[in-house]
């Protein structure tokens with residue numbers, strides 16, 4: 001049994017950095033995919049809406065860990081070898097696409113239908129209506145739940161440790177295996193997760209409050 | 220007769236309920252038509268069918284040469300010719316008055332920014348709100364918001380304008396300013412279909428009044444017909460209105 005040194009701290013911090021990288025990747029990829037899901041879920045075609053709902057329900061009903069196994073081991077079997085970071089990022093993209101798609105669909109549908117009608121009556125195309133009229137109004141209410149969701153994603157990146165990606169959780173496991181000081185090591189890891197999540201949670205709650213207060217009544 | 224808007228035996232159902240039961244109607248260029256009738260008689264629905272916010276089940280609708288009943292019609296072409304103003308104004312709350320007005324000209328007609336701005340100034344002058352060009356909708360009174368909504372529609376230079384109870388959400392003292400703007404448009408030769416509860420407006424400004432009842436054009440005539448209703452239904456309606 002060795003003693004806990006500065007090198008261990010640095011190793012943990014490095015793991016935390018990879019956790020942040022993975023979360024950022026999930027945000028970018030998941031955001032793009034989630035936007036796509038939102039567009040499909042609000043499509044005028046019933047078949048498209050149904051098909052995308054199926055996707056959402058399938059993903060929402062599957063543990064993230066299973067998604068990770070499918071992407072990492074499953075694709076490996078058919079000859080597509082993804083490095084652990086990429087496998088984790090793709091899994092999180094798939095996972096986030098379903099949840100973000102539904103969160104954003106709710107926000108888009110919260111914009112009154114009359115806004116869309118007014119815009120359509122001005123001869124705007126479907127995409128112009130979406131980008132110029134609906135999304136700016138939906139975005140205001142979408143920020144708090146989106147930030148809230150990414151607090152969850154940040155914590156869920158710990159699952160990427162099972163495919164051997166050395167993020168914060170895996171890093172603390174590695175250290176603990178050599179030092180066997182679980183309270184100290186995992187306690188520290190927990191504190192680092194908290195330090196990353198807490199500001200996000202605070203920010204999300206503040207945005208939510210501001211939104212509720214800031215909703216002025218029309219004159 | 221050169222009809223700008225022409226409905227032939229239009230039927231519209233919502234599920235089992237037949238809301239329009241064979242509406243036939245011609246409106247000439249420059250004509251101002253007031254549509255009156257009880258709640259639920261199909262006035263709004265008829266208006267919404269004219270720019271295809273609602274799809275009809277049978278009959279034909281021609282507007283400015285566009286076959287509105289034709290599923291292949293490009294709605295954006297139709298809607299450049301038809302302006303619509305709603306009871307609830309429906310201004311875009313995240314955009315200034317100027318941006319509300321210039322959005323469609325810039326996006327749809329690719330009008331350059333500076334030119335669009337003068338378009339907005341011109342439209343606002345017509346509704347008497349030049350000083351509000353950079354305000355946000357929530358900073359305006361209901362009457363002012365409705366006048367901006369009219370200006371927004373005008374900026375696309377529509378050939379026909381549809382008004383659906385545009386003063387119903389307003390306090391009586393704000394109703395007048397909106398009606399005055401509409402009267403100005405009418406005098407300027409705009410073709411207008413105005414669903415309204417303002418009998419004074421119907422009598423004074425409209426070239427023709429259409430009384431709708433149970434999804435049909437029940438009685439139609441010049442403004443004076445309100446003084447001498449032919450059908451008992453119109454008589455009842457006018458009596459209830461007083």
Ligand SMILES: Nc1ncnc2c1ncn2[C@@H]1O[C@H](COP(=O)(O)OP(=O)(O)OP(=O)(O)O)[C@@H](O)[C@H]1O
Pocket residue numbers: 233238256257258259260261262263264265
């Ligand atoms: N989207 C819809 N789905 C189902 N029924 C509808 C829909 N829109 C209107 N209706 C029904 O159609 C009938 C006519 O409605 P419409 O809005 O055209 O009446 P209106 O003459 O404009 O009445 P009001 O004076 O109250 O505005 C009503 O019975 C209404 O309930």
Ligand SMILES: [Mg+2]
Pocket residue numbers: 262263264383384
């Ligand atoms: Mg109505």
